[in-house]
Amino acid sequence: MKRMIRTTLAAALVTSTAFAVQAKQSSYEMVILHVEGAALKRGAVIDGNQPLALNSGAKVTLVGADGKTITLQGPSAAAPAQLGSKSGSDAKSSGKVAAILGALLSNEQRSTRALGVVRSATPTGSGKLPDAWAVNVEQSGTKCVGADVVKLWRPDNSVEAKLQIRRAQSARSAKAQWPAGQEFLSVNSRVFQDGQNYIVSINGRSSEMKISVMPAGLDSPGEQAAWMARNNCRDQALAMVDRIR
Secondary structure, rough: HHHHHHHHHHHHHHHHHHHHHHHHHHHOEEEEEEEEEOOOOOOEEEEEOOOOOOOOOOOOEEEEEOOOEEEEEEEEOHHHHHHHOOOOOOOOOOOOOOHHHHHHHHHHHHHHHHHHOOOOOOOOOOOOOOOOOOEEEOEEEEEOOOEEEEEEEOOOOOOOOOEEEEEOOOOOOOEEEEOOOOEEEEEEHHOOOOOOOOEEEEOOEEEEEEEEEEEOOOOOHHHHHHHHHHHHOOEEEEEHHHOOO
């Protein structure tokens, strides 16, 4: 009798453990990027395999753990992950995109509240990047670039400028004239090397930048935004998020 009870308890334990593992595996992280007409928080990470109730007129854009983007429009009670190319049962996280972007957006909101300002929709005079791949030459820090062309940007382009780029601890430099009224200047990516620091001077004013070159295989904007955030290119990551609609 005792042996039967032990066997029954063991079977119940195995069954409950299997259910718990199955429930854990079936969850799928998604982050809310944009919200219109719904009481949802930008940057919140949710289980995409659970129904998300939206009233008529509401619109929500989410990115999953694998970088895939889903847009839901109300009225709807669908599970966002089930509408994408992958569901929580077979999706594999490639770097926890949802978690990384959730942290990025949560930090943005805390910074915005602390400053008492709202991110402007227009970049002119605000310092906000006009493009996710724009490298602000007037600001030091880590800059994320693509593998082909580096898109330099200067917020104040009212006068012609002398551009000089040199690797830190090196005397060799590349020089160019930057015409007045020209917001962007494209530079061949071979000027820069991944992981290296560079001094960029505009009419004698210098900024120091560390360059991170995007690796191959990051095809979706969600993956690219998460990579930018991981590499401390915060402003570029936010600009990339703004592109996802």
